[in-house]
Amino acid sequence: MGKARVFGWGFGAAAAALLLAPFLFSDYTLTLLCVQALLALSLAFVWGVGGILCFGQAAFYGLGAYGYAVCSLNGADAGVCVLGGVAAATLFAVALGAMMFYGRIGDVYLGVVTLVATLILYKYMNSTAGSEYAIGSARLGGFNGIPGFTPLYVPGRPDWPITGTALYALVALSLLGCWALCRWLMQRPFGRVLAGTRENELRAELLGYDVRWVRLLAFALGGALAGLAGVFYAVWAELVTPELFSLGTSADAIIWVLVGGLGGLAGPIAGAMALGALKGLLGAQQMVSSLFVFGALLIGVVLFLPRGLAPMLVAGVARLRAPRGAAHTTHTAASGEAER
């Protein structure tokens, strides 16, 4: 089966599952799961496809949410608020990325810098309780965050709110759209060059590619997607707090991507939804701490399934379908692409 067909089937199945899910689960829960999946997708693209170790995806997520809230409290139209949130995240990603890539920071230091940037935002937002910390008429509110902004509505029509099932549909469609966009980019020359820079930065430079620029574009796109996830989170929660910038948010995204399968897109999306649902279930009981369960799960996956769950499942299916002896070849051919 060709790569495009495998992706087509996977995409179709995911769309069908998202369509049918509201019959089984609440819109409220599903919307949050899709938001988290979008955040996971952004990290999967930056880290898995671009090879940029980003431990601070929460920074863009939080800025997207704060951007929406601040625009909304300043009376902007819902469409402008969404764009404002995405723009805030993207601009920060461009600034941070330019500093890192043009400053020749690489490897694990990217992880350190992005993590520290997130924690600075976390600290800062927590310290903005005073009335002097305001953007226009939006007070940042310190650790209490910003409540009371206008829910999402159809741009230009404040009397047509987007809530409940409509919000879920919007978020789910955005998730599918962003997934398709990332996948399309991976097939385009830009995505192929990005994969080349991930595999061998020096060789890409020696061929004539400006690795700094390619990485900056990928990082900015990842920031924009995380910002969009943050906007949707703000709309869903009707409250933004500094917790969005916390180490926990960054760690969650990393765990989703690693468990789902670094390198693909579908795996992290599914990982975010499954682990998000699991977190919800664990939160409803007092016996075991969810931190403990996620820690154990992460260690287990890293030790026993270093490529993540999705590649393992794809390889398993390929092995069942393939005639004996051909299993190995099918595995290598299929597992690299199919989970995207």
Place this chain on the structure above:
Amino acid sequence: MSAPALASPVVVEALGVSMHFDGVTAVDDVSLRLRERELRCLIGPNGAGKSTFFKMLSGQLRPSVGEVWLKGRRCDGLQTHAIARLGLSIKTQVPSLMNALSVAENLWLAAHVHHKGEAADQRVEQLLTELGLGRLRASPAGALAHGQRQIVELGVALATDPWLLLLDEPAGGLTHGGVEHMAQLVRRLAARITVVVVEHDMRFVRNIAQTVTVFHQGRVLAEGDADAVLADPRVRDVYLGREAA
């Protein structure tokens, strides 16, 4: 094989370049001129500064002192990718490929620098045929044997259509037949473009060389016609002792 006419324009000029690392001088006041379609071998013992010199030409290192000119344009201080775009290509000492990507994808990434759309695919097909790599097109580069990786890396270096090709130990790790095959390839290339080869394998050097430059302790010890240089007693002393015996 014809020697480049003396009238051919000088296309590469290194003027008094030196490279110092924390008090150690890896390359010391080296000047080198290469003409269009010249085939030059750089030889010398390990640590003589040959690979460092390559890194300065290709922009991976910025010379501490001195100037590098490519086709009349000053290049020291330019970014690696910018120098590559001027038409310089390099095969590194240890094959440096995108290991998780297929052979064809590695070639495509190189071809895409100057060929867009279908032209890039055509260039890839052409190279796969020319280098006899058709059978390996879908294999991940990381899964290949060393000799195959050397050929793929040469293909990658050629796919950008360079006018200046730097080959760092192209015969390293090749079988006897492989060395012969590589020598033929290099001679054929030198009919079209300027080629600089760093090599330890003296059979290979004798097989391809017209002009040889000997590096020793970061300096140019001797330069000239291959037979004359290899017969030079100083060169024998510092480098060829066993080889010449």
